[in-house]
């Protein structure tokens with residue numbers, strides 16, 4: 288293949304494009320939006336360091352990708368907010384994760400990867416509507432919703448910080464988080480059960496964070512997006528490579544899909560260069576992680592706050608025993624005999640077999656319905672926050688995602 292066409296100039300597409308162009312291929316990337324990162328709007332995301340023993344930045348460098356092309360902030364400690372509002376601190380000696388920004392500003396990871404691609408000679412065609420059948424690598428991100436995340440970005444005087452909260456009321460079936468980097472904060476709630484008004488959950492989540500942290504919060508905008516979780520029968524189908532979320536390569540438990548996206552893009556490129564077999568490599572490196580996350584998600588779907596409290600306590604006990612808070616996260620993704628036994632039950636009861644437009648068979652996770660307990664009366668402060676946001680919107684505050 289002398290000329291390679293890639294659909295989507297996001298993380299997976301640009302990683303693939305860079306590797307190919309560096310090896311001398313003529314590469315065209317076709318992106319439907321006006322820029323890389325335009326799907327996001329300044330959201331902070333965490334690049335995890337727990338699904339492999341190798342630090343992800345070392346891995347990127349080994350592949351010839353330069354992580355210093357974008358801004359990142361490394362964290363080794365977080366606040367873990369339990370469902371009963373107890374706050375503890377998982378901590379590790381190394382780097383647990385790095386916070387990066389998604390969007391079109393030059394320090395964002397999307398723009399860093401875009402620069403790497405262009406410097407390698409890749410031609411990126413923005414606002415381009417290319418037919419997927421004319422492309423070799425499909426890197427177009429999520430198509431359907433299995434879950435959504437909805438957040439607010441604000442100015443704050445609080446120092447750099449990350450809180451991860453397990454709370455079934457504020458984030459049905461999932462978690463919320465707060466990330467603060469250099470005076471800019473993001474409070475986000477993830478909804479793993481479909482709700483009619485996502486903003487209700489966000490307002491209540493913000494009210495919770497305000498109560499526990501001195502934020503001096505000045506809202507700027509509201510952001511969010513969807514995640515698409517599915518296990519296709521093949522990652523290479525009819526000559527095409529499906530990478531990143533377009534290939535269903537996502538973390539069913541928490542939604543940490545960035546590392547899988549970049550990794551899969553790199554291996555699609557390596558296959559084209561004759562250096563590996565993409566299907567085999569993805570099945571060896573990523574599918575076991577995805578399957579573990581499916582099983583974890585299967586358990587999480589059966590839990591409420593009592594179950595989340597047990598997880599949080601177990602995490603901290605594990606840290607006391609091993610001396611490393613990251614070991615718990617690593618363990619969650621390691622396949623074992625119990626996971627193997629549960630796998631068929633989790634697959635059968637949670638995933639729905641579908642045929643995609645391109646003829647692939649996919650076991651995908653549908654967006655779960657809401658439960659009776661998701662219907663609660665908002666607090667006064669949450670209602671005030673909702674009103675405050677309406678006024679900010681009237682004076683120009685942007686909302687780039689309205690939820691489902």
Ligand SMILES: Cc1cc2nc3c(=O)[nH]c(=O)nc-3n(C[C@H](O)[C@H](O)[C@H](O)COP(=O)(O)OP(=O)(O)OC[C@H]3O[C@@H](n4cnc5c(N)ncnc54)[C@H](O)[C@@H]3O)c2cc1C
Pocket residue numbers: 294295296297298299300317318319320322323324325326330331332333334335415416417426427428429436437511512513514530531532533537542543544545546548
């Ligand atoms: C709110 C939110 C928070 C998240 N937080 C985290 C986190 O903390 N950590 C983490 O690891 N992951 C996180 N994720 C998941 C992560 O963003 C994705 O898994 C990752 O971006 C997937 O990369 P990708 O290359 O598959 O898709 P993207 O990076 O989204 O790239 C896909 C590109 O394809 C383009 N495209 C779509 N359709 C077409 C088409 N028909 N033609 C041409 N181009 C097209 C899109 O515009 C986009 O630019 C989060 C996701 C959301 C929504």
